[in-house]
Amino acid sequence: MNKKEQTPLVVHKAIEPYLNKKDGLFKRVSSEKDLIRFKGSSIDSNFFFHIKSHRKQNNQNQIQIEYQPFTSVSVEPRTNWIKSDQKSIDAHFQIWFKLLSEFKNTKTVFDDPIEKAFQEDYYSYFEIIEEEKDKPLEPSSILPLYEHFEEIKLKLNEYKNEENTSEIEDIQDEITQLNDSLTVSGRQEIANRICNVWAKLTKLGVKYIKEFVEISRKYVMKEAVKRAFQLGQKGLEYIEDIDKYLN
Numbered sequence: 001m002n003k004k005e006q007t008p009l010v011v012h013k014a015i016e017p018y019l020n021k022k023d024g025l026f027k028r029v030s031s032e033k034d035l036i037r038f039k040g041s042s043i044d045s046n047f048f049f050h051i052k053s054h055r056k057q058n059n060q061n062q063i064q065i066e067y068q069p070f071t072s073v074s075v076e077p078r079t080n081w082i083k084s085d086q087k088s089i090d091a092h093f094q095i096w097f098k099l100l101s102e103f104k105n106t107k108t109v110f111d112d113p114i115e116k117a118f119q120e121d122y123y124s125y126f127e128i129i130e131e132e133k134d135k136p137l138e139p140s141s142i143l144p145l146y147e148h149f150e151e152i153k154l155k156l157n158e159y160k161n162e163e164n165t166s167e168i169e170d171i172q173d174e175i176t177q178l179n180d181s182l183t184v185s186g187r188q189e190i191a192n193r194i195c196n197v198w199a200k201l202t203k204l205g206v207k208y209i210k211e212f213v214e215i216s217r218k219y220v221m222k223e224a225v226k227r228a229f230q231l232g233q234k235g236l237e238y239i240e241d242i243d244k245y246l247n
Contacts, residue, residue, distance in 0.1 A: 007035045008054055011063065014089035018097055024189040025100040040100060041189070042177065046075070047103075049096045054084060063089070067096045118199035119192075125221070125235035126191045133188035141223060142182045148219055149175045149197070152212055164204065171200045194220060 004012075015036075024041050026049070031037040035054070040047035049067040056062070061084035068077035070092075082088045137145070153175040160168050178193040185193075198216065201208045221235055 003035060007051070008061070008063070008084055010084055010086050011036070011051055011089060014086045015093060017090075018093060024185075024192060025097065025104060027184065044173075047096075047100060048077075049093060052079075055081075057081070060084075065089075065092055067092065069099050070095060072099065072102070112203070115199045115203050118202045119195045122195040122198045122217075123192060125217075125238060126195075127233075127235070128188045128191060134186035136185070137182060137187060137190065144223060145220070146179050146182055148216070149179055152197075152216060155212075159208075167200070167204060171197060171204075174200060 026038045026047075027041050029037045029039050031050075034050045034052045036051040038049045039045055047068055050065065052064040052066060054061065054063045062081045063084045064079070064081050066077055066079040069075045070078035080092075082092065153172045156168050156172055174193070174197050178190070178197060181190055181193055198213050201212045217238070221238055
């Protein structure tokens with residue numbers, strides 16, 4: 001079934017500008033039922049924007065949309081038939097996109113400033129230019145990264161105890177999201193997800209830095225030098241220090 005050709009061109013034109021600036025906020029997911037489905041980028045996100053169907057009513061072309069959230073004072077979904085023109089579609093998609101952006105950038109009681117600081121520091125080792133951020137990884141990089149993080153996910157089972165089970169499982173879920181993204185996301189989003197994993201491991205303590213983070217950083221940075229990501233000055237210096245130590 002060719003969903004692209006089943007969807008009116010005006011819909012594609014209205015959404016096109018957001019595809020280049022999605023900033024890791026949302027991704028497209030497949031659907032047998034709807035014409036197009038987007039959802040929030042995290043694996044457990046409840047936010048979505050669905051373009052469900054189109055019709056001609058009273059001599060007017062219309063499309064049915066459903067999205068959540070649709071306002072800053074509620075997280076309930078909204079379903080509506082709207083005029084099938086670029087201006088109408090853009091108005092609703094812009095509301096949803098802006099709310100996703102505000103959710104991401106608003107500090108809340110659920111955010112962890114220490115973990116965020118670790119994540120930002122790790123990300124500073126990369127330097128992904130604007131033209132490269134949405135490009136996929138080279139296929140030759142995907143399987144090695146997948147296997148590397150799967151190995152970490154399995155090994156973490158050995159470290160579970162009554163006190164840290166929740167934190168360990170949260171990291172394992174983060175790795176699942178990372179590995180699921182390797183074939184469908186751009187380099188910037190993947191690098192951010194890798195740094196999220198490292199940040200969560202770092203917060204668990206020095207033992208996890210030694211036994212997981214440093215080993216993983218060495219592997220990923222070496223892989224980055226070969227083909228996966230661009231490194232910033234900090235990343236290049238890190239690689240130089242590793243090489244000096246090994247030699």
